[in-house]
Amino acid sequence: MIKLLSVAIFAALFLESHQRRPSPEEPFYPEPEEPKVCWTKWFDRDNPSGTGDWELLKDLRKENTGKICKYPLYIEAITTDTMTPAISTGQTFYIYNLTQGFVCRNKDQRKGMCRDYKVRFRCLCRN
Ligand SMILES: [Ca+2]
Known part of the structure:
Protein backbone atom coordinates (compact mmCIF):
# COMPACT_ATOMS: atom_id res chain seq x y z
CA MET A 1 0.00 0.00 0.00
CA ILE A 2 2.75 2.42 0.98
CA LYS A 3 4.67 1.47 -2.12
CA LEU A 4 1.66 2.13 -4.29
CA LEU A 5 1.11 5.47 -2.59
CA SER A 6 4.71 6.54 -3.10
CA VAL A 7 4.50 5.60 -6.79
CA ALA A 8 1.35 7.69 -7.08
CA ILE A 9 3.02 10.66 -5.36
CA PHE A 10 6.07 10.32 -7.60
CA ALA A 11 3.88 10.22 -10.69
CA ALA A 12 1.96 13.29 -9.53
CA LEU A 13 5.17 15.26 -8.87
CA PHE A 14 6.62 14.12 -12.18
CA LEU A 15 3.58 15.26 -14.12
CA GLU A 16 3.42 18.58 -12.29
CA SER A 17 7.09 19.34 -12.91
CA HIS A 18 6.60 18.61 -16.61
CA GLN A 19 3.61 20.89 -16.77
CA ARG A 20 5.66 23.73 -15.31
CA ARG A 21 8.47 23.41 -17.80
CA PRO A 22 8.81 26.81 -19.46
CA SER A 23 8.02 26.90 -23.12
CA PRO A 24 10.21 28.88 -25.53
CA GLU A 25 7.46 31.49 -25.79
CA GLU A 26 7.66 32.36 -22.12
CA PRO A 27 9.45 35.60 -21.22
CA PHE A 28 13.03 35.43 -20.04
CA TYR A 29 13.52 36.32 -16.40
CA PRO A 30 17.05 37.58 -15.66
CA GLU A 31 18.98 36.40 -12.61
CA PRO A 32 18.19 38.37 -9.44
CA GLU A 33 20.50 41.35 -9.03
CA GLU A 34 23.36 41.35 -6.54
CA PRO A 35 22.26 42.88 -3.23
CA LYS A 36 23.22 46.55 -3.12
CA VAL A 37 25.61 47.85 -0.49
CA CYS A 38 25.33 51.15 1.36
CA TRP A 39 27.67 53.15 3.57
CA THR A 40 26.73 54.45 7.00
CA LYS A 41 27.55 58.06 7.81
CA TRP A 42 30.95 58.84 9.28
CA PHE A 43 31.26 58.38 13.03
CA ASP A 44 33.72 60.33 15.17
CA ARG A 45 32.93 59.77 18.82
CA ASP A 46 36.37 60.31 20.37
CA ASN A 47 39.46 62.47 20.15
CA PRO A 48 43.01 61.25 20.68
CA SER A 49 43.59 63.59 23.63
CA GLY A 50 43.22 60.82 26.25
CA THR A 51 44.77 57.40 25.78
CA GLY A 52 44.02 57.42 22.07
CA ASP A 53 41.22 57.57 19.54
CA TRP A 54 38.59 55.01 20.52
CA GLU A 55 35.98 54.35 17.84
CA LEU A 56 34.74 51.00 19.14
CA LEU A 57 31.80 49.44 17.33
CA LYS A 58 29.98 48.63 20.58
CA ASP A 59 30.16 52.26 21.72
CA LEU A 60 29.14 53.54 18.29
CA ARG A 61 26.15 51.19 18.28
CA LYS A 62 25.15 52.33 21.77
CA GLU A 63 25.37 56.01 20.83
CA ASN A 64 23.76 55.60 17.38
CA THR A 65 20.95 53.10 17.89
CA GLY A 66 19.89 51.35 14.69
CA LYS A 67 22.34 53.26 12.52
CA ILE A 68 24.87 50.44 12.03
CA CYS A 69 23.77 47.11 10.61
CA GLN A 100 35.35 45.55 17.20
CA GLY A 101 35.72 48.75 15.23
CA PHE A 102 38.78 51.01 15.37
CA VAL A 103 41.22 52.02 18.11
CA CYS A 104 44.45 53.97 17.83
CA ARG A 105 46.41 54.08 21.09
CA ASN A 106 48.76 56.98 21.67
CA LYS A 107 51.32 54.75 23.37
CA ASP A 108 51.69 52.66 20.20
CA GLN A 109 52.77 55.67 18.13
CA ARG A 110 56.31 56.80 17.46
CA LYS A 111 55.31 60.43 17.98
CA GLY A 112 53.22 59.51 21.02
CA MET A 113 49.97 60.81 19.60
CA CYS A 114 47.31 59.40 17.31
CA ARG A 115 45.65 61.47 14.67
CA ASP A 116 41.90 61.93 14.98
CA TYR A 117 40.02 59.34 12.93
CA LYS A 118 36.44 58.80 11.86
CA VAL A 119 34.96 55.50 10.73
CA ARG A 120 32.12 54.26 8.58
CA PHE A 121 30.71 50.85 7.76
CA ARG A 122 29.42 49.21 4.62
CA CYS A 123 26.15 47.32 5.00
CA LEU A 124 23.55 45.73 2.77
CA CYS A 125 21.10 48.46 1.81
CA ARG A 126 17.69 48.53 3.42
CA ASN A 127 14.84 48.58 0.94
CA1 LIG B 1 37.99 60.16 16.37
Whole structure:
Protein backbone atom coordinates (compact mmCIF):
# COMPACT_ATOMS: atom_id res chain seq x y z
CA MET A 1 0.00 0.00 0.00
CA ILE A 2 2.75 2.42 0.98
CA LYS A 3 4.67 1.47 -2.12
CA LEU A 4 1.66 2.13 -4.29
CA LEU A 5 1.11 5.47 -2.59
CA SER A 6 4.71 6.54 -3.10
CA VAL A 7 4.50 5.60 -6.79
CA ALA A 8 1.35 7.69 -7.08
CA ILE A 9 3.02 10.66 -5.36
CA PHE A 10 6.07 10.32 -7.60
CA ALA A 11 3.88 10.22 -10.69
CA ALA A 12 1.96 13.29 -9.53
CA LEU A 13 5.17 15.26 -8.87
CA PHE A 14 6.62 14.12 -12.18
CA LEU A 15 3.58 15.26 -14.12
CA GLU A 16 3.42 18.58 -12.29
CA SER A 17 7.09 19.34 -12.91
CA HIS A 18 6.60 18.61 -16.61
CA GLN A 19 3.61 20.89 -16.77
CA ARG A 20 5.66 23.73 -15.31
CA ARG A 21 8.47 23.41 -17.80
CA PRO A 22 8.81 26.81 -19.46
CA SER A 23 8.02 26.90 -23.12
CA PRO A 24 10.21 28.88 -25.53
CA GLU A 25 7.46 31.49 -25.79
CA GLU A 26 7.66 32.36 -22.12
CA PRO A 27 9.45 35.60 -21.22
CA PHE A 28 13.03 35.43 -20.04
CA TYR A 29 13.52 36.32 -16.40
CA PRO A 30 17.05 37.58 -15.66
CA GLU A 31 18.98 36.40 -12.61
CA PRO A 32 18.19 38.37 -9.44
CA GLU A 33 20.50 41.35 -9.03
CA GLU A 34 23.36 41.35 -6.54
CA PRO A 35 22.26 42.88 -3.23
CA LYS A 36 23.22 46.55 -3.12
CA VAL A 37 25.61 47.85 -0.49
CA CYS A 38 25.33 51.15 1.36
CA TRP A 39 27.67 53.15 3.57
CA THR A 40 26.73 54.45 7.00
CA LYS A 41 27.55 58.06 7.81
CA TRP A 42 30.95 58.84 9.28
CA PHE A 43 31.26 58.38 13.03
CA ASP A 44 33.72 60.33 15.17
CA ARG A 45 32.93 59.77 18.82
CA ASP A 46 36.37 60.31 20.37
CA ASN A 47 39.46 62.47 20.15
CA PRO A 48 43.01 61.25 20.68
CA SER A 49 43.59 63.59 23.63
CA GLY A 50 43.22 60.82 26.25
CA THR A 51 44.77 57.40 25.78
CA GLY A 52 44.02 57.42 22.07
CA ASP A 53 41.22 57.57 19.54
CA TRP A 54 38.59 55.01 20.52
CA GLU A 55 35.98 54.35 17.84
CA LEU A 56 34.74 51.00 19.14
CA LEU A 57 31.80 49.44 17.33
CA LYS A 58 29.98 48.63 20.58
CA ASP A 59 30.16 52.26 21.72
CA LEU A 60 29.14 53.54 18.29
CA ARG A 61 26.15 51.19 18.28
CA LYS A 62 25.15 52.33 21.77
CA GLU A 63 25.37 56.01 20.83
CA ASN A 64 23.76 55.60 17.38
CA THR A 65 20.95 53.10 17.89
CA GLY A 66 19.89 51.35 14.69
CA LYS A 67 22.34 53.26 12.52
CA ILE A 68 24.87 50.44 12.03
CA CYS A 69 23.77 47.11 10.61
CA LYS A 70 24.24 43.90 12.56
CA TYR A 71 26.75 42.41 10.14
CA PRO A 72 28.89 45.11 8.53
CA LEU A 73 30.72 44.03 5.39
CA TYR A 74 33.55 46.52 5.60
CA ILE A 75 34.99 49.21 7.88
CA GLU A 76 36.81 52.30 6.67
CA ALA A 77 38.80 54.70 8.86
CA ILE A 78 40.19 58.05 7.71
CA THR A 79 41.64 61.09 9.45
CA THR A 80 39.11 63.82 10.23
CA ASP A 81 41.35 66.67 9.02
CA THR A 82 42.83 65.53 5.70
CA MET A 83 40.60 62.47 5.00
CA THR A 84 43.73 60.34 4.74
CA PRO A 85 43.00 56.59 4.83
CA ALA A 86 44.16 55.17 8.15
CA ILE A 87 46.38 52.63 6.40
CA SER A 88 48.25 55.45 4.66
CA THR A 89 49.14 57.40 7.82
CA GLY A 90 51.92 55.10 8.97
CA GLN A 91 50.36 54.91 12.43
CA THR A 92 49.92 51.66 14.31
CA PHE A 93 46.39 50.57 15.21
CA TYR A 94 45.46 48.58 18.26
CA ILE A 95 42.11 47.52 16.74
CA TYR A 96 40.92 47.88 13.16
CA ASN A 97 38.35 45.23 12.24
CA LEU A 98 34.71 44.57 11.44
CA THR A 99 33.71 43.09 14.77
CA GLN A 100 35.35 45.55 17.20
CA GLY A 101 35.72 48.75 15.23
CA PHE A 102 38.78 51.01 15.37
CA VAL A 103 41.22 52.02 18.11
CA CYS A 104 44.45 53.97 17.83
CA ARG A 105 46.41 54.08 21.09
CA ASN A 106 48.76 56.98 21.67
CA LYS A 107 51.32 54.75 23.37
CA ASP A 108 51.69 52.66 20.20
CA GLN A 109 52.77 55.67 18.13
CA ARG A 110 56.31 56.80 17.46
CA LYS A 111 55.31 60.43 17.98
CA GLY A 112 53.22 59.51 21.02
CA MET A 113 49.97 60.81 19.60
CA CYS A 114 47.31 59.40 17.31
CA ARG A 115 45.65 61.47 14.67
CA ASP A 116 41.90 61.93 14.98
CA TYR A 117 40.02 59.34 12.93
CA LYS A 118 36.44 58.80 11.86
CA VAL A 119 34.96 55.50 10.73
CA ARG A 120 32.12 54.26 8.58
CA PHE A 121 30.71 50.85 7.76
CA ARG A 122 29.42 49.21 4.62
CA CYS A 123 26.15 47.32 5.00
CA LEU A 124 23.55 45.73 2.77
CA CYS A 125 21.10 48.46 1.81
CA ARG A 126 17.69 48.53 3.42
CA ASN A 127 14.84 48.58 0.94
CA1 LIG B 1 37.99 60.16 16.37
